Amino acid sequence: MRSLLVIVLAAGEGTRMRSDRPKVLHALAGRTMLSHVLDTAMQAGAAHLAVVVGPGHDAVAAEARRTAPEAEVFVQAERRGTADAVLAARAAIERGFDDVVVMYGDTPLVRPATLTGLRTPLADGAGVAVLGFRPADPTGYGRLLTSGGELFAIREEEDATAEEKAIGLCNAGLMAFDGRLALDLFGRIGNANAKGEFYLTDAVEIARTLGRRAGFHEAAVAEVAGVNSRLQLAAAEALMQTRLRRAALGGGATLVAPETVFFSYDTKVGRDVVIEPHVVFGLNVRVEDGATVRSFTHMEGARIGPGAIVGPFARLRPGADLGKDVHVGNFVEIKASELSAGVKVNHLSYVGDTSVGERTNVGAGTITCNYDGFRKHRTVIGADSFIGTNTLLVAPVSVGERAYIGTGSVITDDVPPDALAIARARQVNKPGLAARLRERLSAGLLPKK
Ligand code: UD1
Numbered sequence: 001m002r003s004l005l006v007i008v009l010a011a012g013e014g015t016r017m018r019s020d021r022p023k024v025l026h027a028l029a030g031r032t033m034l035s036h037v038l039d040t041a042m043q044a045g046a047a048h049l050a051v052v053v054g055p056g057h058d059a060v061a062a063e064a065r066r067t068a069p070e071a072e073v074f075v076q077a078e079r080r081g082t083a084d085a086v087l088a089a090r091a092a093i094e095r096g097f098d099d100v101v102v103m104y105g106d107t108p109l110v111r112p113a114t115l116t117g118l119r120t121p122l123a124d125g126a127g128v129a130v131l132g133f134r135p136a137d138p139t140g141y142g143r144l145l146t147s148g149g150e151l152f153a154i155r156e157e158e159d160a161t162a163e164e165k166a167i168g169l170c171n172a173g174l175m176a177f178d179g180r181l182a183l184d185l186f187g188r189i190g191n192a193n194a195k196g197e198f199y200l201t202d203a204v205e206i207a208r209t210l211g212r213r214a215g216f217h218e219a220a221v222a223e224v225a226g227v228n229s230r231l232q233l234a235a236a237e238a239l240m241q242t243r244l245r246r247a248a249l250g251g252g253a254t255l256v257a258p259e260t261v262f263f264s265y266d267t268k269v270g271r272d273v274v275i276e277p278h279v280v281f282g283l284n285v286r287v288e289d290g291a292t293v294r295s296f297t298h299m300e301g302a303r304i305g306p307g308a309i310v311g312p313f314a315r316l317r318p319g320a321d322l323g324k325d326v327h328v329g330n331f332v333e334i335k336a337s338e339l340s341a342g343v344k345v346n347h348l349s350y351v352g353d354t355s356v357g358e359r360t361n362v363g364a365g366t367i368t369c370n371y372d373g374f375r376k377h378r379t380v381i382g383a384d385s386f387i388g389t390n391t392l393l394v395a396p397v398s399v400g401e402r403a404y405i406g407t408g409s410v411i412t413d414d415v416p417p418d419a420l421a422i423a424r425a426r427q428v429n430k431p432g433l434a435a436r437l438r439e440r441l442s443a444g445l446l447p448k449k
């Protein structure tokens with residue numbers, strides 16, 4: 001096992017995003033690009049992580065530490081090119097690693113296996129290895145000058161001859177270096193080129209002059225797509241969603257119209273789950289085996305137990321915990337509430353800060369009044385109870401097991417087990433009054449307005 005240091009370059013300003021937020025903090029599938037890249041590095045077995053940020057990019061540093069608490073953050077004082085950026089992390093390289101891999105914070109779709117592939121030439125004795133790809137339009141990328149499996153140089157667009165520009169194999173940006181050679185290589189890189197920048201890519205030719213081979217590994221275009229604009233961010237999101245949909249399908253879920261279902265990077269979907277068209281998964285949702293999520297449902301921070309049915313048009317908010325075979329129907333919102341096995345909340349309800357015992361039926365239009373304008377309060381409903389239609393449960397309040405609440409009640413006091421509670425004004429019928437009022441109106445005895 002060769003030890004691995006991954007250096008993530010994230011010092012770019014991201015001007016083309018037209019954003020107040022640093023580019024690498026824009027999100028794909030609910031997670032920042034920087035976090036995706038660091039996670040890939042960790043999955044690929046990085047022993048150490050270094051992140052190079054721009055001056056004043058404290059939010060980027062904080063996000064790096066949030067994702068990878070052990071990551072070391074370095075500041076590149078001035079934007080002088082990719083080699084200069086990598087040298088900002090000199091202290092990390094000096095710790096001594098077998099392999100040093102450079103990744104870009106704005107290239108979030110790379111898979112861990114691709115990093116492993118990129119490192120293979122190093123294990124075979126190469127001093128440098130480069131990730132190559134064949135974009136539909138190579139304009140703007142560095143071209144790989146190769147022969148057989150060997151790499152001779154990387155030529156930046158600005159410095160390339162017409163003949164070199166015709167080469168389709170390009171530099172994706174990820175590079176791997178023999179850790180013992182790395183600092184020597186980087187130290188020899190100059191800036192005598194069209195842009196006057198220190199090009200990391202020059203390391204290929206320098207390694208060769210030092211008698212070391214350079215190799216390359218080819219990756220799929222979709223994996224190395226970089227993000228420089230909102231348009232490219234949307235394109236990367238689409239690629240990420242395709243990947244997440246395939247993972248759900250591969251895990252044994254049915255997606256009736258996969259292209260209309262949107263996942264978060266951490267969504268967990270079990271076997272024999274059915275997801276109907278037009279469903280959105282926010283962060284931290286788990287759908288257990290055999291559950292069904294019907295159309296136009298939005299979820300975040302929720303667990304959907306085995307066999308449960310949610311939607312259509314349901315909203316599950318953080319802390320919604322649905323047990324086995326629970327039914328949550330149309331226009332129902334659940335927040336911070338545990339619904340035990342077999343509970344039904346089928347229509348037009350709000351259940352918040354509540355626990356509901358097994359098999360209880362919550363009628364249409366039930367609202368838990370959990371907020372008094374100052375604080376949130378809990379509602380506790382026992383098992384096998386029945387909450388009549390259009391009930392208001394004014395928290396804090398509890399309803400005992402097997403209790404029955406009459407339709408239209410405003411429940412402000414605890415209801416004991418097995419009790420029937422009705423809390424609404426009594427109805428009054430006044431025979432003939434409607435007819436008499438109508439007669440007076442037509443006789444002009446009542447004001448019209
Ligand atoms: C680079 C490569 C090019 C490759 C392309 C792939 C070099 C010299 N060229 O070109 O061969 O085809 O990426 O996208 O490496 N960065 C810093 N500090 C700097 C300069 C850059 O952190 O001083 C970061 C950027 O934020 C970015 C990455 O390094 O994430 C690449 O820099 P960029 O300027 O986009 O390089 P390209 O010209 O695209």
Ligand code: MG
Nearest residue numbers: 106173226228
């Ligand atoms: Mg670029």
